[in-house]
Amino acid sequence: MTDSRIAPDLVATDNDKRATALKADYEALGATLSRRGVDIEAVTRQVAEFFVAVPSWGVGTGGTRFARFPGTGEPRGIFDKLDDCAVINQLTQATPNVSLHIPWDKADARELKAKGDALGLGFDAMNSNTFSDAPGQAHSYKYGSLSHTDAATRAQAVEHNLECIEIGKALGSKALTVWIGDGSNFPGQSHFTKAFERYLASMADIYKALPDDWKLFSEHKMYEPAFYSTIVQDWGTNYLIAQTLGPKAYCLVDLGHHAPNTNIEMIVARLIQFGKLGGFHFNDSKYGDDDLDAGAIDPYRLFLVFNELVDAEQRGVNDFNPAHMIDQSHNVTDPIESLINSANEIRRAYVQALLVDRKALSVYQDDNDALMASETLKRAYRADVEPILAEARRRAGGAIDPIAVYRASGYRRQVAAERPASAAGGGGII
Numbered sequence: 001m002t003d004s005r006i007a008p009d010l011v012a013t014d015n016d017k018r019a020t021a022l023k024a025d026y027e028a029l030g031a032t033l034s035r036r037g038v039d040i041e042a043v044t045r046q047v048a049e050f051f052v053a054v055p056s057w058g059v060g061t062g063g064t065r066f067a068r069f070p071g072t073g074e075p076r077g078i079f080d081k082l083d084d085c086a087v088i089n090q091l092t093q094a095t096p097n098v099s100l101h102i103p104w105d106k107a108d109a110r111e112l113k114a115k116g117d118a119l120g121l122g123f124d125a126m127n128s129n130t131f132s133d134a135p136g137q138a139h140s141y142k143y144g145s146l147s148h149t150d151a152a153t154r155a156q157a158v159e160h161n162l163e164c165i166e167i168g169k170a171l172g173s174k175a176l177t178v179w180i181g182d183g184s185n186f187p188g189q190s191h192f193t194k195a196f197e198r199y200l201a202s203m204a205d206i207y208k209a210l211p212d213d214w215k216l217f218s219e220h221k222m223y224e225p226a227f228y229s230t231i232v233q234d235w236g237t238n239y240l241i242a243q244t245l246g247p248k249a250y251c252l253v254d255l256g257h258h259a260p261n262t263n264i265e266m267i268v269a270r271l272i273q274f275g276k277l278g279g280f281h282f283n284d285s286k287y288g289d290d291d292l293d294a295g296a297i298d299p300y301r302l303f304l305v306f307n308e309l310v311d312a313e314q315r316g317v318n319d320f321n322p323a324h325m326i327d328q329s330h331n332v333t334d335p336i337e338s339l340i341n342s343a344n345e346i347r348r349a350y351v352q353a354l355l356v357d358r359k360a361l362s363v364y365q366d367d368n369d370a371l372m373a374s375e376t377l378k379r380a381y382r383a384d385v386e387p388i389l390a391e392a393r394r395r396a397g398g399a400i401d402p403i404a405v406y407r408a409s410g411y412r413r414q415v416a417a418e419r420p421a422s423a424a425g426g427g428g429i430i
Helices: 008-035 040-048 078-092 109-119 151-171 192-208 235-245 264-273 299-315 335-354 358-366 370-382 386-395 402-409 411-418
Strands: 097-099 175-178 215-219 249-254 277-282 323-326
Touching (some): 008 386, 008 402, 040 335, 078 097, 078 109, 078 335, 078 402, 151 175, 151 192, 175 192, 192 235, 215 235, 235 264, 249 264, 264 299, 299 370, 323 335, 335 370, 358 370
Parallel strands (some): 175 215, 249 277, 277 323
């Protein structure tokens, strides 16, 4: 039996108060969609089967390069993090898997698996960390890791990734995500070609160790912490990496890792077309890699990304099964609340994309009717699909209003009493 962090009767009682209104809203939306030829029940079943993984590090309070202001009841380690992740899944029924970051979350794999099983949680892609130094490591990553000029440092970074694979195998994970901060801050500091060759050689060593049923996700980022040049700076370089390494290598798209105004949905379409879209790190941004809550700044862009995903899904693209994960930093909100909202916003974009009249859109595209093609997308985007999201949560045992139940539960106050207060720290996202 799953260990519930919040009393199930609290969820049930709150749902009972909202059930009548939800039933009326759901039926009204169903009638509206029916006139468009859309079966609301079919859409509800589809969204109920759409899940997004939460990052273990996301339940802690984040920060900036300048400061971090701790929140109350912050998790002391991975087992507290899993408790917090279980709350998110209990209320949303949308986040059954957790993505771990090693060495931050390093612990006995048997204990981690047992904890996850008790909470009804599985484990998503493993994340390695060679962008910061761990206590006691022999070689520093200050000047790079997988692309470092020193062979011993590169070997250390490779070995760390191999360790992540071994931990993931014990937990039932099926993927490794590799993001590195390697690059340069001054012109001439690094030889672009040689550095990339060293990176590819290191990644090839990691790739060789992948189990047959695993995937390797490489993640691109335009800048930071290297501000002049970055080893994996854009989706084109990322695609070259995936093509070079082999069929188990894919590109991971973080929505915040692009220049402002970049057409991310077109990048997604290109990677789908050539079979190298591995998955996503969902977040939102205004200026750069802000790691804001998904849908907080540009929910229409999130919808347009899902428009490409649903298009591929309905076209029956071969072996199309991208991974979906949240990757955010919560500086001024309760991280649990932000992750609850983000999971729901990601599902919202998915539902809206399911409502696109694709037959009509195709006709308008073929006729070069730009206005009506655009309006076809907007019609789906403007739909208030909250009743579908709420009904999917209710049927799965989640909360109609997850934030309201979370606040009423007093969970944050409870864990604050159990977990020592964190001291204010210096800069750093986590």
